[in-house]
Amino acid sequence: MKKVLIANRGEIALRVIRACREMGLATVAVYSDVDRAALHVAHADEAYRLGPGPATESYLRGDLILDVARRSGADAIHPGYGFLSENAEFADACAAAGVTFIGPPASAMRALGSKTRARQAADRAQMPRVPGSVTGLASADEALRVAAEIGYPVMLKAAAGGGGKGMRAVTSAAELPAAYTAASSEAERSFGSGEVYLEKLIEQPRHIEIQLMADTHGNCVYLGERECSVQRRHQKVIEEAPSAVVGDDLRRRMGEAAVRLALSCGYVNAGTVEFLVSRDQDSGEQNFYFLEMNTRLQVEHPVTEMITGLDLVRMQLRVAMGEPLGIRQQQIRLRGHAVECRIYAEDPENNFFPSPGLITRLMRPGGPGIREDCGVYAGWTVPLEYDPMLSKLVAYGETREAAIDLMLRALDEYVVGGIRTNIALFRRILLDEDFRASRIDTGYLERLLSLPAAPADAEIPDDVVALAVALFASSSKQSAVAASAAPESRWAAAGRREGLRG
């Protein structure tokens, strides 16, 4: 392997380019029309256009990406996350073109890609899963029968699902037939497959996942867990490693189950097994249930890297070259605590409305314990076409409390101008008593957001703001900011222009 094409954009493309550079591999970036000036392009050795902005005409066009691989002589493709990363047909097409797909074999992606097939694989690997059906439901009658067996409340889920689409919580038999029809037609619309299955609704679960890495020689290790319970609309907002509620014994049981599942499917490269974890009301025991397996590198992989000291992307590249892992399970040590905040171009004060546009200013935090995987810069226009994630800010400390305090300090330093971001939301969460005590589950954030926000710290007197505004006015080029009306109005416009120049 000499030259790697990165079939992705943004921070993850840059993350992979950096790892390739460190290993002496040449890098090929691809871009859509709106991404010519994107950061990942400016960091690559070679860069080629794919097509127009929409992902369906650029980053999802496997044929165009393989054309670029041929033209540039790239012998491997890293898919990042999202886009084509879990597309078995694309992995097949890479193999047919003689290009290494840096990820699992297509057969393993197929075995784990559908949620119903993954549930069957979990049974074969003797792994606990949420009770319910392991095949698609043929009718509302079958749904009623399965639900009666496992007891309400239940959850209908799309077999091809993700991101909360095709999902319905159902509390009684009366609601089930209508919910079945709704979930099935939503799944059909979103994923082209109306297959839905049913499982017991686990109440107030935590979302905890195990990171795996497997090589082509039959070795597979687990690299601890990540706690991803802070979610909004099924999207992760804050991730951390390790989980405050996972002890050595639970970690070993979950890790070994995840490894069994991966090996039973011929899995190779990085992967993540997601679990729901809940505490039994009576025994107080913690139970874990298989949820699904993600057959790719995850967004939140940095928190695992921080506490294991391993570089997952470099491991991925070495595995793809056919090298053995070179590390045994007993050698993996977890140390300290890492927290990640996903910084998005969205406005928490306005119903999380996306806020793309020109970044006029970027003041990034630094100091000990801070890592930032950032895909943007001052002067970059965040496009409308893709996920509005700007950056992943990671704090690492000796303890969970230290990592949280470090993150709060870093967020204080972080200023993004021109667009709105969710930075203030993280402050609210990280200061919340329940979060700090790790009393969290997948419904935690929605509950927090339904409460009125505490008023902002009254640390900044109004006079300071008035003075700052007046001083900016007086120092602007049009400093004829006299008492008369017209120049002042002109200054207001000039101030805006200056802000844009950044």
Next chain:
Amino acid sequence: MTVWVEVEGRQRRVELPPEAAAGGALRCSVDGSAVEVDARAVEPGVLSLTIEGRQYRCVLDGDAVIVIGRGGGRRFVFAVEDTRSLRGRRGAGAGASGTRTVKAPMPGRVVRVLVTEGDEVAEHQGVVVIEAMKMQNELKSPKAGRVIRVAAAVDTTVGSGDALVVIE
């Protein structure tokens, strides 16, 4: 010199000495109360102010100033205007009287227009749905009234701040 500023809807009168543009130790006043401030430009659009030993880093961001202190950056929307026009605008836009315009909060595509000219709408009633970044968002009427203009058309692209619907 006198500068009238409006911060978060509150009007303030700031007096600056003639040498204010150069920065340094300045004797100023806000609404008649004297304030000693030391102002330094640390980079374009960023001022460090010290007042009685407290330090505030102030960042100009379009029509807002972000003041960074303990507890993170807080954003204050401002305007610099004269008294007359400020008063005039208050009179026109305040309360339930006058016209209000529903504007696109961000660039996107119009998916649905829920009203036509002449319709009576209630406050918070949805008027237009726009799609941006794969999310559909319903924009609501800021007041009860009658729709006097519909500028939004289905399947057209709109820019941030574009007028979509005017309500009287």
